[in-house]
Ligand SMILES: Nc1nc2c(c(=O)[nH]1)N(C=O)[C@@H](CNc1ccc(C(=O)N[C@@H](CCC(=O)O)C(=O)O)cc1)CN2
Ligand SMILES: Nc1nc2c(ncn2[C@@H]2O[C@H](COP(=O)(O)OP(=O)(O)OP(=O)(O)O)[C@@H](O)[C@H]2O)c(=O)[nH]1
């Protein structure tokens with residue numbers, strides 16, 4: 383862990399812009415206390431501020447003019463967020479007031495904090511590891527309860543503890559190997575490769591595999607998935623969008639070609655954010671604007687995680703439906719048979735048999751029938767069957783962690799192969815070291831500066 387160098391005192395508005403009851407300015411660094419003493423006049427005059435005690439008083443500028451009535455707290459290092467001296471000014475949540483208080487502080491010798499700088503200092507000082515620092519940003523950005531839960535767990539060290547456990551196992555193997563390297567002729571077998579192999583599989587490899595499975599599901603919980611509504615003109619895509627949103631969002635009309643541009647909206651289905659995209663009905667158009675809409679629809683289809691292929695059931699299965707279906711069926715998809723209110727059971731059964739490979743859901747977008755079943759099928763397709771259940775995961779490695787975890791797993795698998803092959807101990811040791819280096823990168827022990835910069839650049843100011 384890098385030794386924390388002497389740093390500037392930094393300040394920023396910690397709360398979001400806009401009108402709010404309270405707004406907080408946070409200061410961190412060695413000058414925090416002296417800034418407090420110059421800018422804040424406690425109601426009861428005193429020469430010192432007791433750490434972690436809240437004081438009532440007035441914030442003043444250099445001219446002694448009152449800027450706000452406020453509460454202030456001085457928190458003495460190292461028992462603080464950054465492990466440096468920290469001061470917080472709890473002002474009224476007026477952005478004008480907060481700006482002028484910040485301005486006063488900046489004039490008196492601190493500088494504006496960069497995005498994520500408070501948390502970066504907490505990390506550099508060793509209060510939190512890199513996965514906990516990343517959890518802070520995940521928590522601020524969480525859009526659903528599930529995503530927030532994963533972030534809080536990670537903030538509390540659930541991911542760190544698991545990774546640290548794996549690391550300690552590997553360090554144990556390495557220690558055994560080193561003894562074996564130092565005493566090659568010893569009669570006693572120090573390094574029992576069968577036993578090590580067993581522990582490696584049970585305690586390290588299986589744990590890495592579980593984390594990788596959780597990371598896949600975690601991405602869905604955090605970021606959600608893109609669901610594109612596609613079909614021929616007039617199939618009822620926009621009606622379906624409206625039914626899913628429970629709001630008349632898109633224009634619906636009996637003429638084909640009603641939707642031209644794509645329309646994007648978000649819903650949450652059982653805790654999973656779903657980004658819905660309604661598209662222009664796909665067919666050959668003479669009109670250049672309609673043709674542009676179709677081009678856009680095709681682009682959205684390319685990037686969809688899941689396609690809802692909407693068919694006008696009352697029109698029966700046409701050759702154009704079949705051609706279009708051919709172009710989407712390689713993607714994960716559900717077939718939505720719309721306008722079932724106009725269909726006989728016989729017609730429905732005929733349509734079902736046109737899609738022997740797909741899951742078909744009959745609905746009536748106009749009357750809201752079958753929407754619950756569709757949502758259930760959507761949820762099952764996203765999470766069901768494969769992978770762990772979202773509510774059973776205690777933590778979920780992010781994309782950065784996942785890439786490094788894959789390398790960790792590969793190194794462990796090479797380690798296992800080397801054991802089985804009876805490779806020389808020093809070669810085996812190389813693989814363990816390589817797995818250890820990967821884990822060190824994830825928790826921030828050995829993470830390259832460029833990676834740290836990328837992690838902290840995702841933060842907002844004041845965090
Ligand atoms: N007013 C305020 N509310 C806030 C924060 C803050 O900085 N200020 N936080 C900011 O994100 C979050 C709380 N997170 C925090 C995490 C650690 C410490 C801290 O001082 N840790 C010390 C021990 C403190 C003690 O034991 O009393 C440490 O770990 O050494 C403070 C806040 C959410 N709410
Ligand atoms: N009877 C019945 N009519 C429906 C149903 N769903 C949609 N419609 C009607 O079908 C027509 C077309 O609906 P839209 O939702 O605009 O169809 P679209 O697929 O978005 O059409 P484009 O935007 O042109 O591609 C409208 O007149 C709707 O009222 C349904 O479930 N039952």
Ligand SMILES: [Mg+2]
Pocket residue numbers: 619620621632633640641661662663
């Ligand atoms: Mg439409």
